[in-house]
Amino acid sequence: LKGHDHHMHKEIHEQPASLQMTLRGRVNAADRKFVLGGLTSLERQLPNVERALLFGCGSAWHAALIGEYMLEELASLPTSVEYASELRYRNPLIERGTLAVGVSQSGETADTLAALREVQTRGATTVGVVNAVGSSVARETDAGVYLHVGPEIGVASTKAFLGQVVVLAMLAGYMGRRRHLSDDRLIEFLEGLEALPDKVKEALETEQQMKELAYALCDREHWLYLGRGVNFPAALEGALKLKEVSYIHAEGLPAAEMKHGPIAMIDKGMPVVVLAPKDGVYSKVLSNIEEVRSRGARVIVVTSADDPELDQLAHDVVRVPETHSLLSPVVTSIPLQLLAYHAALAKGRDVDKPRNLAKSVTVE
Numbered sequence: 001l002k003g004h005d006h007h008m009h010k011e012i013h014e015q016p017a018s019l020q021m022t023l024r025g026r027v028n029a030a031d032r033k034f035v036l037g038g039l040t041s042l043e044r045q046l047p048n049v050e051r052a053l054l055f056g057c058g059s060a061w062h063a064a065l066i067g068e069y070m071l072e073e074l075a076s077l078p079t080s081v082e083y084a085s086e087l088r089y090r091n092p093l094i095e096r097g098t099l100a101v102g103v104s105q106s107g108e109t110a111d112t113l114a115a116l117r118e119v120q121t122r123g124a125t126t127v128g129v130v131n132a133v134g135s136s137v138a139r140e141t142d143a144g145v146y147l148h149v150g151p152e153i154g155v156a157s158t159k160a161f162l163g164q165v166v167v168l169a170m171l172a173g174y175m176g177r178r179r180h181l182s183d184d185r186l187i188e189f190l191e192g193l194e195a196l197p198d199k200v201k202e203a204l205e206t207e208q209q210m211k212e213l214a215y216a217l218c219d220r221e222h223w224l225y226l227g228r229g230v231n232f233p234a235a236l237e238g239a240l241k242l243k244e245v246s247y248i249h250a251e252g253l254p255a256a257e258m259k260h261g262p263i264a265m266i267d268k269g270m271p272v273v274v275l276a277p278k279d280g281v282y283s284k285v286l287s288n289i290e291e292v293r294s295r296g297a298r299v300i301v302v303t304s305a306d307d308p309e310l311d312q313l314a315h316d317v318v319r320v321p322e323t324h325s326l327l328s329p330v331v332t333s334i335p336l337q338l339l340a341y342h343a344a345l346a347k348g349r350d351v352d353k354p355r356n357l358a359k360s361v362t363v364e
């Protein structure tokens, strides 16, 4: 474990290096290109791709939701995201020109594999976004891009989740390059990707703050995680992380949905974690923070903004570095992983092997 008490802690701290591996040789801002060798066999089919369908389970499904924003924004590709377990039992309508992307760390998740086989029989071209080399999903897809983050042992996905987000980002840029993405936007995105490992390293410096918050608040039974845009799935992932390793009840929501019902749950001291990087929806998120704060919530804000108004509104401000706006979940996720890890320890849980869970879910 090389100086770490648990695999989860080691894997969280490995992320600057593991993302470097994910990006290595694939992203080149100077040459303005993405090099995704695993997709070359699809070169002739790619111009006919008209839509994308992403699927997976758990954290992989969250990564796919982030991928949806990226594919739509960078590649103007209409995209939908499905739980693999739901996709396989529906009558999925696979139109011509559908690129189906299966996202899976293990490549052995039963529902993901079954969904893959289902869309294949219906004529989709399939791509795997997989970590385990030679796994079933990797073998059965037409093409793929490996995460290359190394083995993930902790049951809670951390480095594989971020690897999935980064691979989907590269896929979006790669498709964008073949469609309408301008040179300026392409270069900006490539530079954003190249800068990520250093930004993740900086975000890891939030650990002491997250540890203190975890110990101070671990007796609260219900937590909310809020975000908008690409940070809505990051909020879902933050809530899942807390649930699975600490067994505390947590829910992720799009921040603006609060007023349609969930805000009724807020009572004095309820922890609400808000993801508010400085991006196009920042001012909207500020209003959402006001809404929950005025109802008594204990507000923890993860942000890249240096804003006195926010300092006034939040009880705790967790600072992460600014990134390309589509890539911000990669840094906002770091303090949430650390919060979940320390909350689990504060509650005396078996953080690498939470109860009732297995690393790879090979049953339906």
Ligand code: M6R
Pocket: 056, 057, 058, 059, 060, 103, 104, 105, 106, 107, 108, 109, 112, 155, 156, 157, 158, 240, 244, 359, 360, 361
């Ligand atoms: O191996 P996979 O990526 O297919 O696994 C999917 C989920 O079972 C997995 O992400 C699960 O939700 C994790 N325990 C989350 O931390």
